[in-house]
Amino acid sequence: MTEFEKMIRGESFNGIDTDLRLRREAARLACAKFNAHPSKGNLRHITRLFAEFGSLVIEPGFQCDYGSQIHIGENVYINFHCVFLDSATIHIGDNVLIGPGAHLYTVDHPREANLRAAGECFSRPITVGNNVWIGGGAKILPGITIDDNAIIAANTVVTRNVQENERYFG
Known part of the structure; x- marks a missing residue:
């Protein structure tokens, strides 16, 4: 089994694997093409990486690891300089x-230094419901679910699941 197959199955994987590094490089180049000359035409460089997407606006500065694990609903707005580390799935609902500067991190690393040095990684999915507002600079950690109508305050680190209609201030 390849490291990519392990990654998408939710198993531990080696993040410094050559194939994974090449996949991240391809995503980085696609993002760079859009970020250098943002337009609807150049947005296709990013959206062709995505697993699925509806109507969306992405402002320049967007970065993702692979793109292939990103699922985006309808009427989604992603502001300037957002980062989606999508070693596991990222599901974003409608509206x-x-x-x-918001960051969504699905990837994590072992707490043991020798395993980190060897490149071991693991990931957990992130789910964002419908009608959610994530404030600027927020960081969403691996495995988090944000339910419908929630608001995430600017510059917060989301360390637990956020309930429907909740206002999360960290």
Whole structure:
């Protein structure tokens, strides 16, 4: 089994594997093409990476690891300089606003230094419901679910699941 197959199955994987590094490089180049000359035409460089997407606006500065694990609903706005580390799936519902500099991290690393040094990684999915507003600079950690109508305050680190209609201030 390849490291990519392990990754998408939710198993531990080696993040410094050559194939995974090449896949991240391809995503980085696609993002760079859009970020250098943002337009609807150049947005296709990013959206062709995605597993699925509806109507969306992505402002320049967007970065993702692979793109292939990203699922985006309808009427989604992703502001400037957002980062989606998609070693596991990222599901974003409909009518979602994501503030500038927000980061969604599905990947994590072992707490043992020798395993980190060897490149071992693991990941857990992130799910963002419908009608969610994620404030600028927020960081969403691996395995988090944000239910419908929630608001995530700017510059917060989301360390637990957020309930429907909740206002999360960290």
